[in-house]
Amino acid sequence: MQEILFYFFAFLTLLFGFLVVANPFSRNPVTSAxxxxxxxxSLAGLFVLLHAFFLAAVQILVYxxxxxxxxxxxxxxxxxKAEERLRIKTIVALEGLVAAGALLAIFFWSLSTxxxxxxxxxxxxxxxxxxxxxxxxxxxxxxxxEIVSVLLLVAMIGVVLLSKKELK
Amino acid sequence: xxxxxxxxxxxxxxxxxxxxxxxxxxRNLLIIYMGLELMLNAANLALxxxxxxxxxxxxxxxxxxxxxxxxxEVAVGLALIVALYRKRQTTHVEDLTSMKL
Numbered sequence: 305m306q307e308i309l310f311y312f313f314a315f316l317t318l319l320f321g322f323l324v325v326a327n328p329f330s331r332n333p334v335t336s337a338x339x340x341x342x343x344x345x346s347l348a349g350l351f352v353l354l355h356a357f358f359l360a361a362v363q364i365l366v367y368x369x370x371x372x373x374x375x376x377x378x379x380x381x382x383x384x385k386a387e388e389r390l391r392i393k394t395i396v397a398l399e400g401l402v403a404a405g406a407l408l409a410i411f412f413w414s415l416s417t418x419x420x421x422x423x424x425x426x427x428x429x430x431x432x433x434x435x436x437x438x439x440x441x442x443x444x445x446x447x448x449x450e451i452v453s454v455l456l457l458v459a460m461i462g463v464v465l466l467s468k469k470e471l472k
Numbered sequence: 473x474x475x476x477x478x479x480x481x482x483x484x485x486x487x488x489x490x491x492x493x494x495x496x497x498x499r500n501l502l503i504i505y506m507g508l509e510l511m512l513n514a515a516n517l518a519l520x521x522x523x524x525x526x527x528x529x530x531x532x533x534x535x536x537x538x539x540x541x542x543x544x545e546v547a548v549g550l551a552l553i554v555a556l557y558r559k560r561q562t563t564h565v566e567d568l569t570s571m572k573l
Contacts, residue, residue: 306474306475307473307474307475310475310479314479314483317483317487318483318486318487318490321486321487321490321491321510322490324490324494324503324506324507324510325490325491325493325494325497325498325503325506325507325510326493326494326497333500333502333503333506336502336503336506337502337506340506340509340510343487343510343513344513347513347516347517350480350483350517351517351520353475354480354520354521354523354524355524356520356523356524356532356535358532359520359532359535359536359539362536362539363516363539366539366540366543367513367539367542367543370543371509371542371543371546374546374547374550375502375505375506375546375550378502378550378553378554379502381554382502382553382554382557382563392497392498392499396497397497399496400493400496400497401493403492403493403496404489404490404492404493404496405489407488407489407492408485408486408489411481411482411485411488411489412482412485415478415481415482415485422477422478422481422522422525423476423477423522423525423526424525424526424527426527428524428525428527429527430523430524430527430528430529430532432520432523432524432529432532436529437529437532437533437536440529440533441533441536445533448537452537452540452541455540455541455544456540456543456544459544459545459547459548460547462548462551463547463548463551466548466551466552466554466555467551467554467555
């Protein structure tokens with residue numbers, strides 16, 4: 305059952321990821337944004353399979369629910385009539401495929417010729433619930449936690465400043 | 473066959489290369505940005521897989537911070553794109569050539 309679910313979610317993730325960058329349905333970026341939302345949801349399914357329940361919920365709430373909504377707001381704010389004019393040249397697509405394909409080949413080659421094992425060999429028993437992560441987050445990682453809150457404040461101030469009408 | 477760490481890493485690597493393909497090939501700023509988000513998500517998947525199979529929660533803590541920082545980065549990046557659009561009236565990278573020699 306686990307294997308069926310893994311292959312299902314992995315296939316969905318890769319399919320939707322491919323459709324984000326190369327969808328044949330329309331030239332509108334809204335279609336790509338919708339497929340990115342579906343990719344993020346399939347990735348949350350993979351997180352659940354890895355017993356990272358808190359992260360799966362955070363991924364759907366924050367990434368799919370806030371970040372992608374922000375993306376869609378901005379896409380709809382901009383006027384995109386001029387998107388339909390230029391098509392991607394074949395040579396550019398071929399060069400991109402060669403570059404990304406070479407990197408993928410290096411990844412798979414390194415995965416297949418491993419000298420040392422990647423994991424410790426013990427059976428996986430980590431449960432990523434909110435309790436376990438919360439205990440770590442507020443004891444050992446409390447400094448990055450507070451710094452990230454300052455980072456969010458700085459980002460918000462930056463966004464408000466960048467959105468002003470007259471930028472000197 | 474049991475799903476091991478290598479399966480998850482293969483999915484993560486393929487997703488990363490798909491995002492990279494999007495950044496290289498597409499000419500719309502917003503879709504390039506979506507390719508960047510795909511690459512971030514691929515790294516998140518690799519970290520969670522490593523954390524699970526090594527029985528160490530540090531990977532999941534790191535992913536928590538990556539999601540937060542990615543959200544802040546998307547907000548700032550989209551504000552920049554909107555400001556750029558207000559100046560140049562385009563989101564096509566081939567029209568933004570003012571730094572070319």
